[in-house]
Amino acid sequence: MNNNWSPSSWRKKNALHMPQYLDEKHLNKTLEKISKFPPLVFAGEARVLKEKLSDVSKGKAFMLQGGDCAESFADFHPDNIRDTFKVILQMAVVLTFGASCPIVKVGRIAGQFAKPRSSATEKINNIELESYKGDIINGIDFNEKDRNPDPNRLVQAYNQSASTLNLLRAFSQGGFANLNKIHQWNLNFVKDENATKFTEMSNRIDECLSFMQACGINGNSVRQLNETDFFTSHEALLLQYEEALTRIDSTSGKWYDVSAHMLWVGDRTRQLDGAHIEFLKGIENPIGIKVGPSTKTDELLKILDVLNPNNESGKITLICRMGHEKVGSMLPNIVNTIHKSGKDVVWTCDPMHGNTIKSNTGYKTRPLKDIISEIHQFFQIHRSEGTYPGGVHLEMTGQDVTECMGGLQEITDQDLQNRYHTYCDPRLNASQSLELAFLLSDFLKEEKLLSKQSSNL
Ligand code: PEP
Ligand code: CO
Numbered sequence: 001m002n003n004n005w006s007p008s009s010w011r012k013k014n015a016l017h018m019p020q021y022l023d024e025k026h027l028n029k030t031l032e033k034i035s036k037f038p039p040l041v042f043a044g045e046a047r048v049l050k051e052k053l054s055d056v057s058k059g060k061a062f063m064l065q066g067g068d069c070a071e072s073f074a075d076f077h078p079d080n081i082r083d084t085f086k087v088i089l090q091m092a093v094v095l096t097f098g099a100s101c102p103i104v105k106v107g108r109i110a111g112q113f114a115k116p117r118s119s120a121t122e123k124i125n126n127i128e129l130e131s132y133k134g135d136i137i138n139g140i141d142f143n144e145k146d147r148n149p150d151p152n153r154l155v156q157a158y159n160q161s162a163s164t165l166n167l168l169r170a171f172s173q174g175g176f177a178n179l180n181k182i183h184q185w186n187l188n189f190v191k192d193e194n195a196t197k198f199t200e201m202s203n204r205i206d207e208c209l210s211f212m213q214a215c216g217i218n219g220n221s222v223r224q225l226n227e228t229d230f231f232t233s234h235e236a237l238l239l240q241y242e243e244a245l246t247r248i249d250s251t252s253g254k255w256y257d258v259s260a261h262m263l264w265v266g267d268r269t270r271q272l273d274g275a276h277i278e279f280l281k282g283i284e285n286p287i288g289i290k291v292g293p294s295t296k297t298d299e300l301l302k303i304l305d306v307l308n309p310n311n312e313s314g315k316i317t318l319i320c321r322m323g324h325e326k327v328g329s330m331l332p333n334i335v336n337t338i339h340k341s342g343k344d345v346v347w348t349c350d351p352m353h354g355n356t357i358k359s360n361t362g363y364k365t366r367p368l369k370d371i372i373s374e375i376h377q378f379f380q381i382h383r384s385e386g387t388y389p390g391g392v393h394l395e396m397t398g399q400d401v402t403e404c405m406g407g408l409q410e411i412t413d414q415d416l417q418n419r420y421h422t423y424c425d426p427r428l429n430a431s432q433s434l435e436l437a438f439l440l441s442d443f444l445k446e447e448k449l450l451s452k453q454s455s456n457l
Pocket of ligand 2: 353395424
């Protein structure tokens with residue numbers, strides 16, 4: 001690690017998309033307090049995730065990263081956490097069973113609060129206030145009190161993350177994720193063909209489990225069948241908060257950001273000489289880098305040198321988010337150059353952020369067909385470059401929302417107003433997420449088949 005690095009060395013660099021706190025003293029006091037709070041995750045867990053991502057980079061597993069665009073204080077409820085967890089479990093089992101592939105599950109959860117915005121301020125009727133930047137920074141209502149960045153929100157975000165993680169740990173390890181309970185992962189409000197397909201698959205899994213039982217293998221004593229590994233991640237945007245939660249791990253003597261297992265840098269803050277890259281270069285956690293259409297391949301190569309100087313496997317995930325119209329022309333060159341450079345990365349596709357449009361009815365939305373098109377092209381590009389399409393990064397929820405268009409429910413622009421609840425970007429609902437999982441499982445199956453055929457040639 002660079003000797004000049006410290007958890008606060010980012011402060012000497014240019015930090016984009018950060019709020020201006022009016023009461024610096026209050027902020028510093030709060031950060032001081034948070035720096036003494038217990039870690040939310042443990043360094044050893046981040047190391048396990050890195051090992052699993054290393055398997056992904058070798059084509060031996062697939063990464064499923066998903067959750068809200070922005071978590072909120074108002075929607076904080078155990079049912080919402082449970083339902084998002086259920087959908088991720090359902091998607092993972094569809095992929096594991098359908099494509100015989102281990103799935104690395106990473107939530108955008110338990111800390112995904114801070115948002116970069118296209119404009120720092122918002123003007124309505126000649127009143128100009130700070131834009132809403134996520135519940136960890138300010139409130140969504142358009143009034144001065146809400147919109148002024150408030151340091152107390154940092155503590156509330158930490159507390160919400162801690163109890164969300166507590167519940168997720170219980171769900172993952174306390175019996176809920178047991179494959180024998182697969183029928184209980186269904187969400188009652190999903191009653192379409194996606195649900196039917198899932199029930200049929202669950203019945204087949206039941207048969208496999210009964211067969212194993214009859215052969216003398218007690219599923220309840222096999223950890224892989226009655227527990228699951230679930231990791232957390234968020235965008236490392238609000239660096240003061242991340243700094244306060246960056247600690248030396250006593251086992252390895254190295255720095256870890258203990259706010260989440262994995263952190264990623266957003267498309268708008270990944271400047272080589274910027275504060276966010278400076279912060280991320282000193283921590284040992286697995287790191288994601290959003291790769292959008294403005295990415296310069298030369299700069300990306302330099303960022304990889306800075307963030308992963310030893311080319312450690314599983315350390316870097318490149319989260320590509322070009323949009324269905326640009327991915328075909330922009331991604332091949334990036335994949336080819338990085339591949340030729342010998343850098344070990346996990347390639348994933350975020351088919352959400354390049355496919356956001358405004359509906360005729362005025363809502364920010366994403367057509368499912370564009371999302372599918374980007375993922376499909378992503379798989380094809382990796383096939384022709386000889387690289388492995390290692391995962392997807394989705395904005396999704398277990399709630400029955402109407403935010404993205406299309407899918408079996410045929411959500412139209414007229415339907416968006418019915419249940420449009422997101423605090424930031426539009427999310428796939430439970431049915432759309434399942435639909436995507438079935439499709440992904442077909443893509444992945446085909447990928448495995450083709451790569452087997454080519455290795456037999
Ligand atoms: C996000 O993931 O919510 C986000 C803001 O993405 P990006 O940095 O890719 O625009
Ligand atoms: Co988003």
